[in-house]
Amino acid sequence: MSMVCGNCNQAGIRWMGPFSNLTHTECPHCGGTNCQVVEQSDEVEPELANCGCGARGEVNYDDGHERRYYCYGSLPMCSP
Ligand SMILES: [Zn+2]
Numbered sequence: 001m002s003m004v005c006g007n008c009n010q011a012g013i014r015w016m017g018p019f020s021n022l023t024h025t026e027c028p029h030c031g032g033t034n035c036q037v038v039e040q041s042d043e044v045e046p047e048l049a050n051c052g053c054g055a056r057g058e059v060n061y062d063d064g065h066e067r068r069y070y071c072y073g074s075l076p077m078c079s080p
């Protein structure tokens with residue numbers, strides 16, 4: 001995996017320092033240190049569930065054994 005510089009947008013960021021103790025990264029293009037862009041690839045997807053009325057959204061209710069979504073609409077089924 002190559003790291004991309006956040007300053008100049010070029011790949012090639014290298015870890016610097018002795019192999020047993022890498023202290024920082026350095027960009028060979030602009031000389032910046034610790035300027036790599038952190039990849040968002042392992043972003044956590046929000047967990048989705050259905051409200052009683054059929055609306056779908058991010059889980060906002062968890063009583064320990066049931067996780068579900070309430071849309072807090074006007075219907076009785078729409079809130080806990
Ligand atoms: Zn750079």
Ligand SMILES: [Zn+2]
Pocket residue numbers: 051052053054055070071072073075077078
């Ligand atoms: Zn609802």
